[in-house]
Amino acid sequence: MPTPGATGDDSGRTRRGRLGTVHLGAILPNYGAGSTREGILAIAAAAEETGFDSVWTTEHIVVGPDGVDPYGRVYDSLLTLAWLAARTERIGLGTSVVLLPLHDPFRLAKETATLQELSGGRLTLGVGLGSQSQEFEIMGVEPRGRGRRADEEIRLLRALWRGESSFQGERWSFRDATAEPHPSPEPEIWVGGSSDRAIRRARELGDAWHPSRGSDPAHVREVKERHPELRIVPRTSPERYQAMLDAGAEGAVLTFADERALREFAERYR
Secondary structure (H helix, E strand, O other), X not given: OOOOOOXXXXXXXXXXXXXXXXXXXXXXXXXXXXXXXXXXXXXXXXXXXXXXXXXXXXXXXXXXXHHHHHHOOEOOHHHHHHHHHXXXXXXXXXXXXXXXXXXXXXXXXXXXXXXXXXXXXXXXXXXXXXOOHHHHHHHOOOOOOHHHHHHHHHHHHHHHHOOOOOEEOOOOEEOOOOOOOOOOOOOEEEXXXXXXXXXXXXXXXXXXXXXXXXXXXXXXXXXXXXXXXXXXXXXXXXXXXXXXXXXXXXXXXXXXXXXXXXXXXXXXXX
């Protein structure tokens, strides 16, 4: 989505703004008590029509009492994107974020490779560690050490996507293995989280840093000054959009109250 006076490229995936290449995404209402098939499709269609670069799903699998509002009702992240892939033409499809420690990496590699191929290369895999302790407890997943496991999962995903026949890790290892399709291009991996470890993970293993509520414009500016080479596309509110760009972000993924709010934002920045 161009900022005033900007021009776009032919891909529909990025736009040239006054601060450089700007990526603009919209969070889909696939979660919350009022989430519906019609609401998800309406936001996706409006985002594509008005020139957004991408739409993004939120993930939680099962939560305890502390997470019911707003995560008691959540449409599956990747299945929702697969459904939308057949109902859209060009818009990017992203996860904000898949909770890596709650997934088997082999199955996640297969699902994401399939979605990337069948969508025509439109997937961006946003990943995070998860913050709902009851979700880990209910699913029988040990939360301690999940950062190290997530690092290894990212390496394993890339190895499987690239068709490597062997892999040696602390938790997962294999030899003489085959898992196709090999997605081309590989999905980008955007790393969520606001801790120093998350930023390190984004720099060493990811393609972009995708912070959320834990990072305000001041934090984004600080990180950008320390790591000017790091691509930053935060998940934030429309009210903070320009402040994030001014802080050095290369775009933003925004949450809108409804379709009307999205269209009004698009008109303002057209």
